[in-house]
Structures are given as structure tokens and as C-alpha cells.
Amino acid sequence: xxxxxxxxxxxxxxxxxxxxxxxxxxxxxxxxxxxxxxxxxxxxxxxxxxxxxxxxxxxxxxxxxxxxxxxxxxxxxxxxxxxxxxxxxxxxxxxxxxxxxxxxxxxxxxxxxxxxxxxxxxxxxxxxxxxxxxxxxxxxxxxxxxxxxxxxxxxxxxxxxxxxxxxxxxxxxxxxxxxxxxxxxxxxxxxxxxxxxxxxxxxxxxxxxxxxxxxxxxxxxxxxxxxxxxxxxxxxxxxxxxxxxxxxxxxxxxxxxxxxxxxxxxxxxxxxxxxxxxxxxxxxxxxxxxxxxxxxxxxxxxxxxxxxxxxxxxxxxxxxxxxxxxxxxxxxxxxxxxxxxxxxxxxxxxxxxxxxxxxxxxxxxxxxxxxxxxxxxxxxxxxxxxxxxxxxxxxxxxxxxxxxxxxxxxxxxxxxxxxxxxxxxxxxxxxxxxxxxxxxxxxxxxxxxxxxxxxxxxxxxxxxxxxxxxxxxxxxxxxxxxxxxxxxxxxxxxxxxxxxxxxxxxxxxxxxxxxxxxxxxxxxxxxxxxxxxxxxxxxxxxxxxxxxxxxxxxxxxxxxxxxxxxxxx
Numbered sequence: 001x002x003x004x005x006x007x008x009x010x011x012x013x014x015x016x017x018x019x020x021x022x023x024x025x026x027x028x029x030x031x032x033x034x035x036x037x038x039x040x041x042x043x044x045x046x047x048x049x050x051x052x053x054x055x056x057x058x059x060x061x062x063x064x065x066x067x068x069x070x071x072x073x074x075x076x077x078x079x080x081x082x083x084x085x086x087x088x089x090x091x092x093x094x095x096x097x098x099x100x101x102x103x104x105x106x107x108x109x110x111x112x113x114x115x116x117x118x119x120x121x122x123x124x125x126x127x128x129x130x131x132x133x134x135x136x137x138x139x140x141x142x143x144x145x146x147x148x149x150x151x152x153x154x155x156x157x158x159x160x161x162x163x164x165x166x167x168x169x170x171x172x173x174x175x176x177x178x179x180x181x182x183x184x185x186x187x188x189x190x191x192x193x194x195x196x197x198x199x200x201x202x203x204x205x206x207x208x209x210x211x212x213x214x215x216x217x218x219x220x221x222x223x224x225x226x227x228x229x230x231x232x233x234x235x236x237x238x239x240x241x242x243x244x245x246x247x248x249x250x251x252x253x254x255x256x257x258x259x260x261x262x263x264x265x266x267x268x269x270x271x272x273x274x275x276x277x278x279x280x281x282x283x284x285x286x287x288x289x290x291x292x293x294x295x296x297x298x299x300x301x302x303x304x305x306x307x308x309x310x311x312x313x314x315x316x317x318x319x320x321x322x323x324x325x326x327x328x329x330x331x332x333x334x335x336x337x338x339x340x341x342x343x344x345x346x347x348x349x350x351x352x353x354x355x356x357x358x359x360x361x362x363x364x365x366x367x368x369x370x371x372x373x374x375x376x377x378x379x380x381x382x383x384x385x386x387x388x389x390x391x392x393x394x395x396x397x398x399x400x401x402x403x404x405x406x407x408x409x410x411x412x413x414x415x416x417x418x419x420x421x422x423x424x425x426x427x428x429x430x431x432x433x434x435x436x437x438x439x440x441x442x443x444x445x446x447x448x449x450x451x452x453x454x455x456x457x458x459x460x461x462x463x464x465x466x467x468x469x470x471x472x473x474x475x476x477x478x479x480x481x482x483x484x485x486x487x488x489x490x491x492x493x494x495x496x497x498x499x500x501x502x503x504x505x506x507x508x509x510x511x512x513x514x515x516x517x518x519x520x521x522x523x524x525x526x527x528x529x530x531x532x533x534x535x536x537x538x539x540x541x542x543x544x545x546x547x548x549x550x551x552x553x554x555x556x557x558x559x560x561x562x563x564x565x566x567x568x569x
Contacts, residue, residue, distance in 0.1 A: 005038040005081035010048040028115040078109025088141035098138040175224035204280035206481030246271035279390030310334035311493035313343040348494035356528040366460040
């Protein structure tokens with residue numbers, strides 16, 4: 001039986017991959033095997049395509065490492081042949097490492113053949129000439145790669161230095177821009193810029209990645225480079241890419257990994273998204289990840305996802321679809337009750353609950369939300385607060401990474417300077433956040449919506465409940481985002497009878513109610529009428545003690561003992 005020969009091919013660079021290298025090496029392997037009576041193992045060919053041998057990646061993570069493991073395990077028998085174009089296909093590491101690799105192969109009983117010169121290095125050879133020749137070849141290969149690496153490194157260092165002066169390093173740039181004809185700057189592509197801004201606006205309004213992607217595909221928005229429509233991964237990359245702010249972070253390779261090199265260039269690309277919008281989008285994205293809220297369907301059905309909890313067991317309230325029919329439709333139900341964990345909660349028809357909530361929680365700015373042209377000062381303040389919170393989250397994340405660098409032995413002077421810089425930025429953002437919160441609180445106190453008639457309330461609620469296309473989805477997403485900023489706690493009690501031990505504030509009716517506490521406003525308990533969600537039987541409004549003495553507004557005398565003392569002050 002003929003001895004087996006194994007072909008090892010390695011191509012490291014783009015031009016090699018696009019050229020004739022692979023076919024050339026394979027053709028030479030077949031010719032050698034045929035001429036020397038060897039059986040070429042076509043079913044066990046080892047290829048490292050796009051892998052460099054300068055740092056030993058082909059041994060550490062590549063197919064050459066798998067070949068060496070096969071030799072050690074006996075899967076590749078002693079006496080077999082390894083066919084390579086030249087020794088520099090095996091390794092370009094420094095001489096001692098290269099020699100160790102080469103000797104491990106021939107001492108493992110494998111004959112090495114270099115096809116370019118037809119040279120055979122027999123298994124277990126002690127021939128001084130073979131060993132000296134192999135050392136010369138491997139030393140030259142390492143020297144060539146080292147010189148090439150130094151030249152390329154110097155060229156990229158020069159490019160990174162130029163980048164600090166906003167001079168383009170290469171023609172590569174984000175898909176929404178292009179290199180100017182005179183190569184002195186990057187120019188935005190207007191139609192693509194509009195798409196990117198729309199993605200950020202949708203994300204900031206509360207739309208998730210999946211919903212944004214679906215909307216882009218449904219509207220037939222042209223992609224930048226994919227023939228198969230928009231993908232969630234690409235939308236995510238757009239939202240995370242600080243290039244939209246004009247930033248460019250140079251990188252260099254350390255042990256085969258890309259690491260940041262120096263400070264980012266602040267105006268390398270044209271800025272197409274303002275910082276406030278960018279950070280609002282980051283905050284909305286992070287809050288969705290933390291709350292675990294998922295896909296919203298075509299109508300953003302549940303405005304209270306991740307916000308509403310059961311008043312009795314504190315489990316999350318879930319949306320349940322009961323299908324068609326007289327008793328069908330969408331309902332809110334306690335997740336604990338749904339899973340039969342002992343909570344006595346029953347269902348509350350979703351549209352009735354939403355109608356009552358939007359009608360009676362007057363702090364919800366339906367006028368501003370449904371009429372963007374007349375956006376209220378309160379909404380603008382909330383937008384500013386969201387942007388500040390988004391930037392704060394990124395600053396704190398950067399501080400954590402800086403501490404991690406310090407823990408791993410980073411340069412103390414550099415790390416300390418970065419921490420001081422970030423701490424100063426954090427303090428400035430906290431001050432701005434406090435000022436905005438105070439101004440919003442004053443704005444809330446100035447607003448008085450009690451003059452709205454029942455018909456006006458009905459029309460405002462109807463605006464956000466009309467079925468429609470993408471614009472309605474965006475409106476409801478924006479409203480849900482507004483509620484997340486506005487509401488601190490929302491407890492829902494959809495019971496016909498209060499559970500044992502719970503002191504009711506009503507002496508009549510079925511006791512169905514919801515309790516909502518605002519971040520910068522009153523708390524209230526509302527008992528909507530059973531047959532008319534736009535009318536309530538009773539409403540309690542209480543202020544927490546930090547904002548002054550408790551105040552109660554109610555239709556009939558009530559007992560407040562069921563409300564947390566910490567809330568009443």
C-alpha cells in the first residue's frame with residue numbers, strides 16, 4: 001500500500017486569497033504525489049486560509065495545529081509525507097520557535113517536502129546540511145515578515161497620526177459616507193444619512209432593533225450593501241457606531257488582537273447625528289436589554305410591558321391574547337396567576353385599562369406626544385434627561401473598563417489621568433441632570449390639565465389607540481418610552497374581591513383599581529367605573545413627604561392605610 005501524503009496550504013493575505021495561490025499549491029502537491037508513488041489524502045487536506053504564520057496563529061488556532069495533534073494521536077501514521085510549498089508556509093516565527101516546530105514534525109516520523117525546490121527532509125533526519133539549510137530558510141522567512149511588519153506598522157502609525165488631523169487614512173469609511181474626489185475628507189451620502197438618522201430616532205422613541213429592522217424592510221428602504229434586506233445585526237452596528245458623531249478610533253494589533261491606539265479623532269468623519277439623539281438611543285437600547293422587553297408585533301400593543309406589576313404578589317403583568325369571540329381579545333393578567341402560583345388575580349381587558357390610565361393619569365402629556373409640532377416643554381426636558389442618562393451610562397461603563405485596565409497592570413499615570421477626566425465628565429453630567437430634573441418638576445407643577453373635557457380626553461386617547469401603519473407604531477413606541485421616564489411604580493389590581501388581609505379603600509363595587517407613583521409627581525389610586533373606562537368611581541391623589549405634606553383629592557372619604565407609609569411621608 002502506498003504511503004499517504006498530506007497537503008498543507010496556507011495563504012495569509014487578501015491578494016493571495018484572490019489569486020492563484022491555492023490552485024498552484026494543490027496542483028504541485030498532486031504532481032509530487034503522483035511522481036513519487038504516494039497516495040494524496042484528498043479527504044484530509046489541511047488549509048489555513050487568511051491565517052498568518054508570523055505569530056504562530058496557524059499552529060495555535062489553525063489547521064496546522066490540528067495536523068500536529070493528528071500526528072501525536074496516531075491518526076497520521078509515521079512515515080507519512082507533509083507536502084508544503086516552502087518552509088515559510090509552515091512558520092515565519094522567530095528562529096527558536098520555528099526550529100522547535102520543524103523538529104517536532106520530523107521527529108514525529110513525518111517526512112517534510114518543500115514543493116518549490118523539491119527538497120525532502122526525511123523523518124528523524126540528523127543530516128547537518130538539511131538542518132542548516134532549514135534554519136537558513138526559516139530565519140530568512142522570519143526576517144522578511146519582521147521587516148514587512150515594521151514597515152506596515154510604521155505606515156499605519158503615520159496614517160493614525162494624520163487621522164488626528166482629520167486627514168483620511170484610507171478610502172474605507174462608514175456606508176453612509178464616501179471619500180471626496182480630492183481625498184482630503186469624507187462626504188456624507190444624503191439619502192443614506194437620512195436613513196441612519198431615522199434609525200436613531202426610532203430607537204430613541206422606544207422601538208427595538210427587531211421592530212426597526214422589520215419597519216425598514218416593510219417600507220422597502222434600500223440597504224447599503226446587502227441584497228437580502230436589512231438585518232438586526234447591521235442595525236445594531238449602526239446604533240453602536242460612534243462614527244455617526246464624527247469619531248474615529250485608531251487601532252493596532254497586539255498579539256493578533258485589535259486594541260485601541262491613542263485617543264479617538266473627534267471630527268474625522270462628518271457628524272450626522274447630534275449627541276443628544278445618540279445618547280437617547282443608547283439609553284433606550286440599554287433599558288430594553290435590562291427589562292427584557294421583546295418584540296412588539298405590528299401595533300405595539302402593550303404600552304406597559306416591563307412596567308406594570310401585580311398589586312398583590314408583585315409579579316409582572318403579562319399581555320394575554322384570548323383570541324376571537326365575545327370573551328376574546330387582549331387582557332392583562334398577573335404572571336403568577338397565569339402560572340398557577342397562588343395569586344388570585346383575574347384578567348383586565350387591556351384596552352379598558354389603557355384607556356383609564358391615559359385618561360386619569362393627567363401627567364401623561366398626550367397633547368405633546370400626539371402633536372409633535374406642538375411638543376411641550378416637559379417632553380423636551382424629558383428628552384434632554386434621557387440624553388444625559390444615556391451619556392452617564394456610557395461614561396460609567398468607560399470608567400469600569402479603565403479600572404479593569406488598572407487591575408491588569410496598565411500604566412498608572414495614564415489610567416489615573418483618564419479616570420480623573422471621566423470623573424469630571426460624570427460630575428458635570430450629574431449636575432446637568434439635577435438641573436433638568438428640577439426644571440421638569442417646575443414645569444409639571446405649572447401644568448394644569450384638569451380643564452380638559454371628557455370629549456377632549458376621549459379624542460386624545462383615541463389618537464393613540466387607532467390601528468395604523470408604521471407612524472402609529474412610532475407614536476405608541478414614543479408613548480411607551482415617555483411612560484418609562486414618567487412612572488416609577490405601577491401596580492394593577494384586577495380583582496372582583498380584595499384578597500384576604502388587604503384593606504380596601506372602597507365600600508362598594510368590585511374594587512378593581514390601579515396604583516401609580518410618578519418619579520416627579522403625585523401617587524394616585526384610581527378605581528375606574530366598570531362599564532365606562534373614561535369615568536372613575538373614586539380617585540386618590542397623594543404626595544410623598546419629600547415634596548410637602550400629604551394631600552388627598554377624592555370623590556368620597558376614604559381610608560389611606562393600605563398605601564405605603566414611606567410614600568405618604
